[in-house]
Amino acid sequence: MQRVLAYDAYACTLTVEAGIKLHDLHQVLAHRNMALSSVGSISDQSVAGAMATATHGTGVGFGDISSMITQLVLIDGTGKRHVCDHQNNKDLFDAARCSLGALGIVTQVTIQCEPAFALHAVQTPTTLDAAIDDLDKFVHSAEHVRLWWFPHTDNAVAWRANRTHMELESSPDSFIRDRLYGFHIYQMQLYKARFKPDSIPSLTRKHFANRFALQKEWVDDSYRVFNFDCLFPQYVNEWAVPLEQASSALRQLRRWVNSQERERNGARVHFPVEVRFVRESDVWLSPAYHRTVCYIGVIMYRPYHKPVPYRKYWQAFEDIMRTHQGRPHWAKAHSMFYFDLQSTYPKFDDFVLMRELCDPHGIFVNDYIRRHVLSPSQSRSLASDTSRYVAQNDPKL
Ligand SMILES: Cc1cc2nc3c(=O)[nH]c(=O)nc-3n(C[C@H](O)[C@H](O)[C@H](O)COP(=O)(O)OP(=O)(O)OC[C@H]3O[C@@H](n4cnc5c(N)ncnc54)[C@H](O)[C@@H]3O)c2cc1C
DSSP states (O other), rough: OOOOEEEEEETTEEEEEOOOOOHHHHHHHTTTEEEEEEEOOOOBBHHHHHHHHOOOOOTTTTTOOOEEEEEEEETTSSOEEEEHHHEHHHHHHHHTTTTTTOSSSEEEEEEEEEOOEEEEEEEEEHHHHHHTTHHHHHHHSSSEEEEEOOTSSSEEEEEEEEEEEEEOOOOOOOOIIIIIIIIIHHEEEEEETTTGGGGHHHHHHHHHHHHGOOOEEEEEEHHHHHHHOOOSSSEEEEEEEEEEHHHHHHHHHHHHHHHHHSSOOOOOOOEEEEEEEEEEEETTTTTTBTEEEEEEEEEOOSSSSSOOOHHHHHHHHHHHHHHHHHHTTTTTTOOOOOOHHHHHHHHHHHHHHHHHHHTTTTTOOOHHHHHHHOOOOHHHHHHOOOHHHHHOOOOOO
Protein backbone atom coordinates (compact mmCIF):
# COMPACT_ATOMS: atom_id res chain seq x y z
CA MET A 1 0.00 0.00 0.00
CA GLN A 2 2.45 2.61 -1.13
CA ARG A 3 1.23 3.97 -4.44
CA VAL A 4 0.91 7.64 -5.25
CA LEU A 5 -2.76 8.32 -6.03
CA ALA A 6 -3.03 12.03 -6.78
CA TYR A 7 -1.06 15.22 -6.79
CA ASP A 8 -2.30 18.81 -6.62
CA ALA A 9 0.48 21.26 -7.46
CA TYR A 10 -1.72 24.28 -6.78
CA ALA A 11 -2.74 23.19 -3.25
CA CYS A 12 0.66 21.54 -2.69
CA THR A 13 -0.93 18.27 -1.56
CA LEU A 14 -0.18 14.66 -2.36
CA THR A 15 -2.53 11.70 -1.94
CA VAL A 16 -0.87 8.35 -1.25
CA GLU A 17 -1.71 4.91 0.01
CA ALA A 18 -1.10 5.01 3.72
CA GLY A 19 1.56 2.31 3.90
CA ILE A 20 4.18 4.37 2.08
CA LYS A 21 7.36 4.83 4.13
CA LEU A 22 8.48 8.36 4.85
CA HIS A 23 11.85 7.64 3.16
CA ASP A 24 10.00 6.88 -0.09
CA LEU A 25 7.58 9.72 0.43
CA HIS A 26 10.47 12.23 0.58
CA GLN A 27 11.67 10.99 -2.82
CA VAL A 28 8.20 11.08 -4.34
CA LEU A 29 7.71 14.62 -3.05
CA ALA A 30 11.16 15.82 -4.15
CA HIS A 31 10.34 14.58 -7.65
CA ARG A 32 7.37 16.97 -7.61
CA ASN A 33 9.37 19.78 -5.98
CA MET A 34 7.52 19.43 -2.67
CA ALA A 35 8.47 18.46 0.90
CA LEU A 36 7.00 17.80 4.34
CA SER A 37 7.20 20.91 6.53
CA SER A 38 8.60 19.07 9.54
CA VAL A 39 9.91 15.54 10.05
CA GLY A 40 11.08 13.62 13.14
CA SER A 41 14.46 12.01 13.70
CA ILE A 42 13.92 9.04 11.37
CA SER A 43 11.97 8.28 8.19
CA ASP A 44 11.60 4.51 8.52
CA GLN A 45 7.94 4.78 9.52
CA SER A 46 4.90 4.47 7.29
CA VAL A 47 2.77 7.58 6.91
CA ALA A 48 -0.10 5.72 8.61
CA GLY A 49 2.04 4.64 11.57
CA ALA A 50 3.54 8.09 12.04
CA MET A 51 0.10 9.67 11.83
CA ALA A 52 -1.55 7.14 14.16
CA THR A 53 0.84 8.12 16.97
CA ALA A 54 1.12 11.88 16.29
CA THR A 55 4.79 11.58 15.39
CA HIS A 56 6.47 14.97 15.43
CA GLY A 57 9.61 16.88 14.54
CA THR A 58 10.45 20.23 16.05
CA GLY A 59 9.53 23.85 15.38
CA VAL A 60 7.07 25.91 17.39
CA GLY A 61 5.32 27.02 14.21
CA PHE A 62 4.92 23.46 12.86
CA GLY A 63 2.47 20.72 13.81
CA ASP A 64 2.92 16.96 14.08
CA ILE A 65 2.31 14.61 11.14
CA SER A 66 -1.34 14.06 12.12
CA SER A 67 -2.00 17.76 11.68
CA MET A 68 -0.55 17.70 8.13
CA ILE A 69 -3.24 15.29 6.91
CA THR A 70 -6.07 17.02 5.04
CA GLN A 71 -8.12 13.97 4.09
CA LEU A 72 -8.10 10.25 4.82
CA VAL A 73 -9.92 7.05 3.97
CA LEU A 74 -10.66 4.59 6.77
CA ILE A 75 -12.07 1.06 6.61
CA ASP A 76 -13.62 0.54 10.03
CA GLY A 77 -14.10 -2.64 12.04
CA THR A 78 -17.45 -3.34 10.38
CA GLY A 79 -15.91 -3.11 6.90
CA LYS A 80 -17.44 0.27 6.16
CA ARG A 81 -15.42 2.78 4.14
CA HIS A 82 -15.31 6.40 5.34
CA VAL A 83 -13.83 9.39 3.55
CA CYS A 84 -13.23 12.22 5.98
CA ASP A 85 -11.68 15.67 6.06
CA HIS A 86 -12.20 19.09 7.67
CA GLN A 87 -15.63 19.45 6.00
CA ASN A 88 -16.98 15.90 5.88
CA ASN A 89 -17.13 13.51 8.81
CA LYS A 90 -15.14 16.04 10.83
CA ASP A 91 -15.40 14.17 14.15
CA LEU A 92 -14.16 10.95 12.62
CA PHE A 93 -11.41 12.91 10.88
CA ASP A 94 -10.23 14.45 14.16
CA ALA A 95 -10.29 11.05 15.85
CA ALA A 96 -8.71 9.07 13.02
CA ARG A 97 -5.70 11.30 12.50
CA CYS A 98 -4.22 9.90 15.73
CA SER A 99 -6.08 6.65 16.28
CA LEU A 100 -3.46 4.14 17.50
CA GLY A 101 -5.00 1.85 14.91
CA ALA A 102 -8.09 1.45 17.10
CA LEU A 103 -10.71 2.68 14.63
CA GLY A 104 -9.78 0.58 11.62
CA ILE A 105 -7.33 0.61 8.74
CA VAL A 106 -6.38 3.90 7.14
CA THR A 107 -5.89 3.09 3.48
CA GLN A 108 -5.07 6.48 2.01
CA VAL A 109 -4.18 9.98 3.11
CA THR A 110 -3.81 13.40 1.54
CA ILE A 111 -0.91 15.36 3.00
CA GLN A 112 -0.42 19.11 3.08
CA CYS A 113 3.12 19.78 1.91
CA GLU A 114 5.11 22.87 0.98
CA PRO A 115 7.45 23.67 -1.90
CA ALA A 116 10.73 21.75 -1.56
CA PHE A 117 13.27 23.60 0.57
CA ALA A 118 16.78 23.35 1.91
CA LEU A 119 17.63 23.93 5.56
CA HIS A 120 20.63 25.71 6.98
CA ALA A 121 21.39 23.93 10.26
CA VAL A 122 23.67 25.24 12.98
CA GLN A 123 24.58 23.23 16.06
CA THR A 124 26.22 25.07 18.97
CA PRO A 125 27.26 24.22 22.52
CA THR A 126 25.29 26.14 25.15
CA THR A 127 23.90 25.66 28.66
CA LEU A 128 20.51 24.51 29.86
CA ASP A 129 19.97 27.81 31.67
CA ALA A 130 20.78 29.86 28.57
CA ALA A 131 17.91 28.08 26.82
CA ILE A 132 15.27 27.90 29.53
CA ASP A 133 15.79 31.22 31.33
CA ASP A 134 14.13 32.86 28.34
CA LEU A 135 12.48 29.91 26.65
CA ASP A 136 10.25 32.03 24.48
CA LYS A 137 13.29 33.70 22.92
CA PHE A 138 14.98 30.32 22.49
CA VAL A 139 12.04 28.64 20.74
CA HIS A 140 11.70 31.56 18.34
CA SER A 141 15.43 31.81 17.63
CA ALA A 142 14.93 29.79 14.40
CA GLU A 143 12.12 28.05 12.49
CA HIS A 144 13.15 24.66 13.85
CA VAL A 145 14.85 24.49 17.26
CA ARG A 146 15.83 21.59 19.51
CA LEU A 147 18.01 21.21 22.54
CA TRP A 148 20.00 18.24 23.80
CA TRP A 149 20.72 18.64 27.50
CA PHE A 150 23.52 16.56 29.06
CA PRO A 151 22.09 15.52 32.46
CA HIS A 152 24.44 15.59 35.50
CA THR A 153 25.84 18.81 33.95
CA ASP A 154 24.45 22.16 32.84
CA ASN A 155 25.83 21.59 29.33
CA ALA A 156 23.61 21.44 26.30
CA VAL A 157 23.72 21.60 22.52
CA ALA A 158 21.30 23.81 20.61
CA TRP A 159 20.29 22.81 17.08
CA ARG A 160 18.67 25.43 14.91
CA ALA A 161 17.54 25.23 11.30
CA ASN A 162 16.06 27.77 8.90
CA ARG A 163 14.86 27.61 5.32
CA THR A 164 17.56 28.89 2.99
CA HIS A 165 18.53 29.45 -0.63
CA MET A 166 22.22 28.83 0.15
CA GLU A 167 24.12 26.20 -1.84
CA LEU A 168 23.90 22.68 -0.40
CA GLU A 169 26.89 21.79 1.77
CA SER A 170 26.51 18.42 3.43
CA SER A 171 27.07 17.77 7.13
CA PRO A 172 30.78 17.84 8.02
CA ASP A 173 30.62 14.36 9.58
CA SER A 174 33.92 12.64 10.14
CA PHE A 175 34.43 8.91 10.53
CA ILE A 176 36.77 9.33 13.53
CA ARG A 177 34.63 11.77 15.44
CA ASP A 178 31.11 10.62 14.54
CA ARG A 179 31.39 6.86 13.93
CA LEU A 180 34.48 5.66 15.76
CA TYR A 181 34.26 7.87 18.85
CA GLY A 182 30.67 9.10 18.71
CA PHE A 183 29.24 5.61 18.19
CA HIS A 184 31.56 2.62 18.80
CA ILE A 185 33.85 3.88 21.57
CA TYR A 186 31.07 5.79 23.26
CA GLN A 187 28.79 2.75 23.21
CA MET A 188 31.57 0.65 24.72
CA GLN A 189 31.99 3.21 27.49
CA LEU A 190 28.28 3.15 28.19
CA TYR A 191 28.38 -0.64 28.33
CA LYS A 192 31.25 -0.52 30.82
CA ALA A 193 29.36 2.08 32.86
CA ARG A 194 26.61 -0.52 33.22
CA PHE A 195 28.89 -2.18 35.81
CA LYS A 196 30.10 1.11 37.29
CA PRO A 197 27.18 3.57 37.14
CA ASP A 198 29.08 6.19 39.18
CA SER A 199 31.22 6.81 36.10
CA ILE A 200 28.24 8.05 34.04
CA PRO A 201 28.38 11.75 35.07
CA SER A 202 32.10 12.02 34.29
CA LEU A 203 31.58 10.16 31.01
CA THR A 204 28.92 12.73 30.07
CA ARG A 205 31.23 15.60 31.04
CA LYS A 206 34.03 14.08 28.97
CA HIS A 207 31.75 13.78 25.97
CA PHE A 208 31.05 17.51 26.16
CA ALA A 209 34.66 18.47 26.90
CA ASN A 210 35.56 18.70 23.25
CA ARG A 211 32.84 21.24 22.66
CA PHE A 212 34.25 22.24 19.27
CA ALA A 213 33.45 18.77 17.96
CA LEU A 214 29.80 19.44 18.81
CA GLN A 215 29.79 22.61 16.76
CA LYS A 216 28.50 22.01 13.23
CA GLU A 217 26.95 23.90 10.35
CA TRP A 218 25.57 22.53 7.11
CA VAL A 219 22.98 23.04 4.36
CA ASP A 220 21.01 20.18 2.88
CA ASP A 221 17.60 19.07 1.62
CA SER A 222 15.08 19.51 4.42
CA TYR A 223 14.39 15.84 5.16
CA ARG A 224 18.11 15.02 5.33
CA VAL A 225 18.62 17.76 7.91
CA PHE A 226 15.58 16.74 9.96
CA ASN A 227 16.70 13.09 10.14
CA PHE A 228 19.73 11.95 12.07
CA ASP A 229 21.32 8.83 13.44
CA CYS A 230 19.68 7.76 16.71
CA LEU A 231 22.80 5.65 17.50
CA PHE A 232 22.50 2.62 19.76
CA PRO A 233 19.44 0.76 21.14
CA GLN A 234 17.65 2.78 23.79
CA TYR A 235 14.81 2.83 26.25
CA VAL A 236 12.83 5.98 25.48
CA ASN A 237 10.14 7.94 27.26
CA GLU A 238 8.85 11.25 25.94
CA TRP A 239 6.12 13.59 27.14
CA ALA A 240 4.59 16.82 25.86
CA VAL A 241 4.02 19.61 28.38
CA PRO A 242 2.44 22.99 27.61
CA LEU A 243 5.18 25.35 26.42
CA GLU A 244 4.79 27.64 29.42
CA GLN A 245 5.45 24.72 31.78
CA ALA A 246 8.61 23.53 30.07
CA SER A 247 11.25 25.55 31.94
CA SER A 248 9.85 24.54 35.30
CA ALA A 249 9.64 20.87 34.26
CA LEU A 250 13.25 20.86 33.06
CA ARG A 251 14.50 22.62 36.21
CA GLN A 252 12.70 20.07 38.37
CA LEU A 253 14.17 17.22 36.34
CA ARG A 254 17.67 18.70 36.77
CA ARG A 255 17.13 19.02 40.55
CA TRP A 256 16.11 15.36 40.68
CA VAL A 257 19.10 14.18 38.63
CA ASN A 258 21.49 16.24 40.80
CA SER A 259 19.93 14.96 44.00
CA GLN A 260 20.38 11.39 42.77
CA GLU A 261 24.04 12.05 42.05
CA ARG A 262 24.55 13.02 45.69
CA GLU A 263 23.02 9.73 46.84
CA ARG A 264 25.21 6.66 47.16
CA ASN A 265 22.89 4.38 45.21
CA GLY A 266 21.01 7.08 43.37
CA ALA A 267 20.12 6.84 39.70
CA ARG A 268 22.75 7.84 37.13
CA VAL A 269 21.20 8.74 33.81
CA HIS A 270 22.47 8.78 30.26
CA PHE A 271 22.45 11.71 27.93
CA PRO A 272 20.84 13.38 26.16
CA VAL A 273 17.52 14.71 27.34
CA GLU A 274 15.97 15.91 24.11
CA VAL A 275 13.78 19.01 24.03
CA ARG A 276 11.57 19.81 21.01
CA PHE A 277 8.63 22.07 20.23
CA VAL A 278 5.36 21.46 18.37
CA ARG A 279 2.47 23.73 17.42
CA GLU A 280 -1.01 23.07 18.81
CA SER A 281 -3.36 20.75 16.96
CA ASP A 282 -7.06 19.96 16.70
CA VAL A 283 -6.49 16.19 16.53
CA TRP A 284 -8.28 14.69 19.54
CA LEU A 285 -5.52 12.42 20.80
CA SER A 286 -2.52 14.47 19.74
CA PRO A 287 -0.46 15.34 22.84
CA ALA A 288 -0.49 18.85 21.31
CA TYR A 289 -4.32 18.98 21.33
CA HIS A 290 -5.27 22.64 21.89
CA ARG A 291 -1.87 23.64 23.28
CA THR A 292 1.54 24.37 21.82
CA VAL A 293 3.89 21.98 23.54
CA CYS A 294 7.43 21.25 24.48
CA TYR A 295 8.31 17.57 24.10
CA ILE A 296 10.84 16.38 26.66
CA GLY A 297 12.37 13.00 25.87
CA VAL A 298 14.64 10.91 28.08
CA ILE A 299 16.68 7.92 27.02
CA MET A 300 18.74 5.18 28.61
CA TYR A 301 21.20 3.06 26.65
CA ARG A 302 19.82 -0.46 26.24
CA PRO A 303 22.53 -3.10 25.90
CA TYR A 304 21.21 -6.34 24.45
CA HIS A 305 22.34 -8.71 27.19
CA LYS A 306 22.54 -6.60 30.30
CA PRO A 307 19.52 -4.42 30.98
CA VAL A 308 20.30 -1.09 32.65
CA PRO A 309 18.16 0.03 35.58
CA TYR A 310 15.93 2.74 34.20
CA ARG A 311 12.59 2.41 36.01
CA LYS A 312 13.45 4.76 38.87
CA TYR A 313 14.37 7.44 36.31
CA TRP A 314 11.15 6.80 34.35
CA GLN A 315 9.07 7.03 37.52
CA ALA A 316 10.62 10.34 38.61
CA PHE A 317 10.45 11.72 35.07
CA GLU A 318 6.79 10.79 34.68
CA ASP A 319 5.90 12.23 38.11
CA ILE A 320 7.44 15.54 37.06
CA MET A 321 5.70 15.47 33.66
CA ARG A 322 2.34 14.72 35.29
CA THR A 323 2.63 17.68 37.65
CA HIS A 324 3.29 19.85 34.58
CA GLN A 325 0.14 18.70 32.73
CA GLY A 326 2.15 16.34 30.57
CA ARG A 327 0.78 13.91 28.01
CA PRO A 328 2.94 10.98 26.92
CA HIS A 329 4.03 10.21 23.37
CA TRP A 330 1.82 7.30 22.29
CA ALA A 331 4.68 5.41 20.66
CA LYS A 332 7.07 5.49 23.60
CA ALA A 333 7.05 3.76 26.97
CA HIS A 334 4.62 5.34 29.42
CA SER A 335 2.46 4.38 32.33
CA MET A 336 -0.70 6.43 31.73
CA PHE A 337 -3.86 4.36 31.78
CA TYR A 338 -7.51 4.89 30.94
CA PHE A 339 -8.46 7.21 33.83
CA ASP A 340 -5.24 9.30 33.62
CA LEU A 341 -5.71 9.75 29.90
CA GLN A 342 -9.37 10.58 30.32
CA SER A 343 -8.47 13.41 32.69
CA THR A 344 -5.82 14.94 30.43
CA TYR A 345 -7.51 14.68 27.00
CA PRO A 346 -10.74 16.76 26.77
CA LYS A 347 -11.89 14.63 23.82
CA PHE A 348 -10.92 11.26 25.26
CA ASP A 349 -14.49 10.12 25.93
CA ASP A 350 -15.48 11.12 22.41
CA PHE A 351 -12.61 9.03 21.07
CA VAL A 352 -13.71 6.05 23.16
CA LEU A 353 -17.24 6.42 21.79
CA MET A 354 -15.91 6.70 18.24
CA ARG A 355 -13.95 3.50 18.79
CA GLU A 356 -17.13 1.72 19.89
CA LEU A 357 -18.97 2.93 16.79
CA CYS A 358 -16.16 2.07 14.39
CA ASP A 359 -15.18 -1.25 15.88
CA PRO A 360 -18.05 -2.64 17.98
CA HIS A 361 -16.62 -6.18 17.94
CA GLY A 362 -13.12 -5.21 18.93
CA ILE A 363 -11.42 -6.45 15.75
CA PHE A 364 -8.66 -3.89 16.25
CA VAL A 365 -8.33 -4.21 20.01
CA ASN A 366 -4.87 -5.32 21.07
CA ASP A 367 -3.15 -5.23 24.45
CA TYR A 368 -2.13 -1.61 24.04
CA ILE A 369 -5.67 -0.48 23.23
CA ARG A 370 -7.05 -2.60 26.05
CA ARG A 371 -4.66 -1.00 28.54
CA HIS A 372 -5.06 2.59 27.44
CA VAL A 373 -8.29 3.17 25.58
CA LEU A 374 -10.86 0.71 26.96
CA SER A 375 -12.56 1.41 30.26
CA PRO A 376 -12.20 -1.48 32.74
CA SER A 377 -15.84 -2.54 32.16
CA GLN A 378 -15.49 -2.43 28.36
CA SER A 379 -12.30 -4.39 28.60
CA ARG A 380 -14.14 -7.16 30.41
CA SER A 381 -17.22 -7.19 28.21
CA LEU A 382 -15.67 -6.89 24.76
CA ALA A 383 -14.84 -10.03 22.82
CA SER A 384 -11.79 -7.95 21.96
CA ASP A 385 -9.54 -10.65 20.69
CA THR A 386 -9.31 -10.79 16.90
CA SER A 387 -8.73 -14.52 16.68
CA ARG A 388 -11.66 -15.27 18.98
CA TYR A 389 -13.88 -12.97 16.96
CA VAL A 390 -12.82 -14.44 13.67
CA ALA A 391 -13.21 -17.98 14.98
CA GLN A 392 -16.74 -17.22 16.17
CA ASN A 393 -17.81 -15.36 13.07
CA ASP A 394 -16.00 -17.11 10.30
CA PRO A 395 -14.69 -20.50 11.41
CA LYS A 396 -13.25 -21.10 7.93
CA LEU A 397 -10.56 -18.43 8.43
C1 LIG B 1 14.67 5.14 16.20
C2 LIG B 1 13.33 5.81 16.35
C3 LIG B 1 13.25 7.20 16.27
C4 LIG B 1 12.01 7.82 16.42
N1 LIG B 1 11.95 9.19 16.34
C5 LIG B 1 10.77 9.81 16.52
C6 LIG B 1 10.68 11.23 16.44
O1 LIG B 1 11.65 11.93 16.14
N2 LIG B 1 9.47 11.82 16.69
C7 LIG B 1 8.39 11.08 17.03
O2 LIG B 1 7.34 11.67 17.30
N3 LIG B 1 8.42 9.73 17.07
C8 LIG B 1 9.58 9.08 16.82
N4 LIG B 1 9.62 7.72 16.85
C9 LIG B 1 8.36 6.96 17.03
C10 LIG B 1 7.78 6.51 15.67
O3 LIG B 1 7.53 7.61 14.83
C11 LIG B 1 6.46 5.76 15.94
O4 LIG B 1 6.75 4.59 16.67
C12 LIG B 1 5.67 5.41 14.68
O5 LIG B 1 4.36 5.11 15.05
C13 LIG B 1 6.23 4.21 13.96
O6 LIG B 1 5.54 4.05 12.74
P1 LIG B 1 5.40 2.63 12.02
O7 LIG B 1 5.05 2.88 10.60
O8 LIG B 1 6.58 1.78 12.33
O9 LIG B 1 4.09 2.10 12.70
P2 LIG B 1 3.81 0.85 13.62
O10 LIG B 1 4.76 0.82 14.76
O11 LIG B 1 3.63 -0.35 12.78
O12 LIG B 1 2.37 1.29 14.15
C14 LIG B 1 2.21 2.42 14.97
C15 LIG B 1 0.73 2.64 15.20
O13 LIG B 1 0.10 2.98 13.98
C16 LIG B 1 -1.00 2.13 13.72
N5 LIG B 1 -1.08 1.94 12.27
C17 LIG B 1 -0.09 1.57 11.43
N6 LIG B 1 -0.56 1.49 10.16
C18 LIG B 1 -1.88 1.82 10.21
C19 LIG B 1 -2.92 1.91 9.23
N7 LIG B 1 -2.70 1.67 7.94
N8 LIG B 1 -4.15 2.27 9.66
C20 LIG B 1 -4.40 2.52 10.95
N9 LIG B 1 -3.47 2.44 11.91
C21 LIG B 1 -2.22 2.10 11.55
C22 LIG B 1 -0.68 0.85 14.46
O14 LIG B 1 -1.86 0.15 14.77
C23 LIG B 1 0.00 1.38 15.71
O15 LIG B 1 -0.94 1.78 16.67
C24 LIG B 1 10.83 7.06 16.68
C25 LIG B 1 10.93 5.67 16.75
C26 LIG B 1 12.16 5.04 16.57
C27 LIG B 1 12.23 3.54 16.65
